[in-house]
């Protein structure tokens with residue numbers, strides 16, 4: 345089966361992007377990384393992607409009057425690159441219905457909590473405040489509500505005595521770097537279906 349063409353959208357460091365690029369080096373991985381787009385010209389991940397030989401481009405959201413105009417520019421680049429799937433990886437923009445519908449069930453995000461707990465920002469500090477004993481990360485299809493949408497995969501990590509938001513974030517991030525490539529592989533291999541807004545996995 346032909347490998348699916350994937351674009352990764354970033355805003356910053358790009359460590360999840362790097363994990364996806366690394367996984368896609370394997371000859372039997374069902375996806376190839378065709379393009380990395382950043383909405384921020386100074387995103388550190390851009391240099392890493394370029395070093396890895398991946399085409400990069402910047403679509404700077406500050407140059408557009410509103411979200412739909414920015415998203416139309418994104419879609420234009422994605423279509424020009426012949427992309428099948430779009431992975432948000434630390435992409436810090438709220439998206440609107442036109443973009444979500446254009447890429448429906450082909451648009452994936454990773455979030456650093458066990459959704460539906462702790463959508464939004466500062467998830468690790470909020471998990472510590474809440475006193476949860478298990479925390480983790482979620483890969484899901486994107487919908488217009490922030491950090492919402494059919495859940496593809498989750499990984500849990502323990503919350504340990506003495507954890508700080510930073511120590512917990514590092515433990516979750518290591519889990520993210522394992523989870524996202526696994527989840528993308530399943531989607532790219534056609535093993536993930538959305539039925540009634542829930543994901544059904546096949547072997």
Ligand code: GRF
Nearest residue numbers: 357358359360434454455456
């Ligand atoms: C990750 O924790 C991701 O889940 C969240 O933002 C962080 C991005 O990190 N949405 P990186 O840019 O992938 O290193």
